[in-house]
Amino acid sequence: MKKAYLGIDIGSISTKGVIIDEEHNILASVYLWTEGNPLGASKKVIQELASQIDLDEWTVVAAGTTGSARKLVGAMCNASIVKNEITAHAVGTTTLHPDVRTILEIGGQDSKIICVEDGVAVDYAMNTLCAAGTGSFLTSQARRLGVDVEEFGKIALGSKNPTPIAARCTVFAESDLVHKIQMGHKKEDIIAGLCNAVANNYLNNIGKGKKILPPIVFQGGVSKNEGVVRAFADSLGEEIIVDENGHLMGCYGAAILAHGSGIEKPFSFDVADMEFVTREVICENCPNHCEIICVYRDGELIDSWGNRCERGVIRS
Amino acid sequence: MSAKPYNLTYPQLGNYDIPIGFLVRKGLGLAYTSPPPMTKQTIELGAKHSPDYVCAPFKCMMGCYIEAMEKGANVIIQTGGTCRLGYYGELHEQILKDLGYDFKIMNLTLAQYGGIMGILGGIKKYAPKRKWSQIAKVIPTVAKMIKSIDKVEDYMRKNMGFEDIPGSFEKIYKHFLSKLRQAETTKDVEELYHLTMRSFSRLPVHKPDDPVRVGIIGEYFTIMDPFSNHEIEKKIAMMGAEVHRWMDLSHSVLSCPDDNALDMLRSYAKYDLKRFPSSIWVDSQRKKIKKYVSEDMGASSVATIAMADHYAASGFDGLVHVKSFGCTPEMDAIPVLHNISADYKIPILYLSYDTQSSDTGIETRAEAFYDMISMRKEARQS
Incomplete structure (x- = not known):
């Protein structure tokens, strides 16, 4: 039997899981919605992960959890390590991109920046007291405009003349947006303006006082939005790297940390059938x-x- | 005001209700009611009766006043300061009067009394039969109490994160506080202090030669009150760090940080209530940070910058800046902290506190910060 490590990242919006080997290669991965039920979502993740690997070949010797429900799910899977999402993301991303200097991350409710030097995080910032410019803001504005948020990026890229929208505060941005809609601005221009607002808000708040050096990796749910990616590239004048596994960085980092902790605790896929x-x-x-x-x-x-x-x- | 005997109270700030209560009881010969230890209820009560955009310390004080008056206090003490705090006394008084409380306020600001003699006279008004000599006699004990609390807590912050027996420091510390409440004389305080430090030094610890060192800087009230800052010092210390904090009552109102006796004398001679609580340290500290600032931005901003510079130059691994949400002097200090952070390549964690009651956000940030600076240290050492 070969040793494997499990990592789960339970966020407010989505739950992610991976199983890795001792060389940190990804053997299995799952991504699904939390839907307000972190225990249920984690059980589903564990079930699906089990179905992706050969249980006669691999045995999970340590589990790690991260994300806002890390403690709860950590208790459920007898985790070796329960880590905050900032450390987990830094560890995950620097493993896959050893030369990265700046990690930009915008999730459903939070946003953060991590500065890296020689593969080690040296500075970070995270939003406090305010969720302006995060994924949930884009989702609510998409609903107002009658567009799927998944379509946002593509529509934004079609705009030649993005509408300027106040970026400082979500409440101001929203009233500015309503005003611009009623004035008759085109939908794609407004959507492109929103994407710019998210990027500028991020750079003016979280990014304030930080040196943003390339290579820059952008991750979190909002990184799937090409409009915001382009806005960052334009503002910073640098190439923005979006990893196709970007959404897995938290759970990947948690699995690596579980391996690195040296603590091996029995993990059983049966937890998916137990009642918590x-x-x-x-x-x-x-x-x-x-x-x-x-x-x-x-x-x-x-x-x-x-x-x-x-x-x-x-x-x- | 009814004819009831005076019963004074001062808002909770760390454990300083012990020396302040002592001063009132033994010095003025009046009754003193400590507000109950702050809880979620204190903050809720304070926030309910405060303007929304006022800083968290105002709301904490408001809650403390109300809870203390419910316990029988009828004279509230307010000390003022060099920021918005300078007007807080009047605002507290007006709101509490509107709520129907029957009380007097000892508002120790210059606007009320005009000068140091006026303030002393204002205090004396509450204890007219008390002799000045009786009041002066307790001052050394009060000062000793403050210094003992500060030194004991300083030792804790630097060592508790490396204890072998979980909770061993906390146990001795709690004993120290409860005994300090019973102390009667300077000698009692001295003996208790030495006993406590001896007990501390006997505790088994495993401290590395080069531990992770973190400096705490920031706004006057939030930095000194563990309830308000969600015990940030203890949280970081217990992860395995030596935590340093210069700001306390000893350093801010009792001792001058000047290096030589002459400068010290000069600072004491200039003890300026208009600039309370910064008058004895602000000039010497400002000299040291000339390359960053030319003006005093009020309240504790000069100390924040001077200590950030000092810790960074001493090779600390990280700094934590704490302030109440909306604190203007500390917000003004942040761009300077950005420069210090860039010049010395030292990460700074910025924490802004309002009346939120959840610990989770602060825990997440503190843990990530500790992970980062300890991993960075490890990478450098190898």
Whole structure:
């Protein structure tokens, strides 16, 4: 039996999974929607991953989780490592693109920039308190314009005269957009303007004060939008690399980190058939009212978190 | 105001309610009510009765005042400062009066009292029968308390991340705080301090020769209050880092950072309430950062830049800048921090706090920051 490593990235919008070998080659990969059910989506990912590899040949010796539901799914799959998505993305991307200097990333709810030197992240920034210019903004504007967000990029590329749209803030951008629509601007120009607004908003906020050096890799859901890719290329005057596996970088990084942790914990594909239930307990010991999450596997408490102090500890 | 005896209160800020309470009780001979430790409820209460765009410290203070008055306080203390904080006393007073609270405010700003003698007179008004000598007598104990808290916490930040027994530092620290509340004299405080430091030094730790070092810089209130900054120092320390923070009451209101005695004397002589809390350190620090700034941008901005420069020049691995959302002096400092970051090639994590209660976002960013600077250090060492 050869050793393999599993990585899962559970985001707010999509859940991604890979299995890699010891040389970090991808053996299996899955991408599907989270649909508000991180445990269910992860089970589906695990099932599909199992169907893509020969279980008599490979045995998963360590699992890693990342993304906003990393803790929950980490408890479910007995993960060796539970890592934040910034580290996981940096590790994943620098493994596939060892010479990368700048990683731009725009996801469903967040955006970040990672600066790399000699294959090691040396600086990063992530949006705080505001989700302006992320994927969910583009999705809601697509709905307003009656266009599928997947079509956005292609339509934007058809524009010769992008409409200028205020980029500072989503709320301002939206009222500016409505105004421009009513004025009679063409749809493709407005869509191209929106793509430019997303890129400019990113560069003016997350990218502020950062040296954006080539090679530049752009990833996250929004990197699938050719309009935004072109806007970045125009603004920065550099080639923008979009990897076809760009959406897998988080889970790929998590799998590499699980390998690197040196901690081997038994992982069983059977977790996909087990019942996992979460229960929220409000701690009444002080007015903080910590929300404690308890995770049960087939009725047995396996983990809990969310308490700020020891008075809220819940043990099995 | 009813004829009830005075019962003073000051908002929570780290653990400084201990020396402030001591000053009021033993020095002024008045009752003191500590606001309950801040919780989500404090912030919610404060935010509900505050203007939306005001900074988080205003909302925290508001919540503390309300909770303390519910516990029986009837005189609230406000100290002012060199940013918007300078007007907070008046605004707190107006809002709380509108809410129907019956209280007096000891608003220690120049606008109210005109000068240092006016302020002292203003304080004395609440304890008319108290002799000046009785008040002055407790000052050394209060100063000792502040210095002890700051030194104990400084030692914790630098070492707790390397403890062999989980929670060993925290246990001694909690004991220190509870005993400090019972201290009566300078000698009590001194003995407790030495006992605590001895206990700390006996704890088993495994600290590498060249540990990851992180400097914390930023806005006066948020940096000193662990509840407001979601215990950012402890979070980063416990990942395995030596955490440094210069800003505390010892450094900002008690001791001058000047190198020689003459400059120190000069700074003390110039102790300027108009520039509280920055008057004793702002000039000497500004001299050191001439290449970055020519003017003081108010509040703690000079200290933020001076300490960022100092930590960067000392080869620290990273800096964490904390501020309340919308804090103007600290926002002005950010472009300068960008320059320091580029000049010394030191990453800086910028955290902006409002009244959000979730820890997750801060944890994610802090963990990613620690991963980055520790991996970078490893790559450099190999």
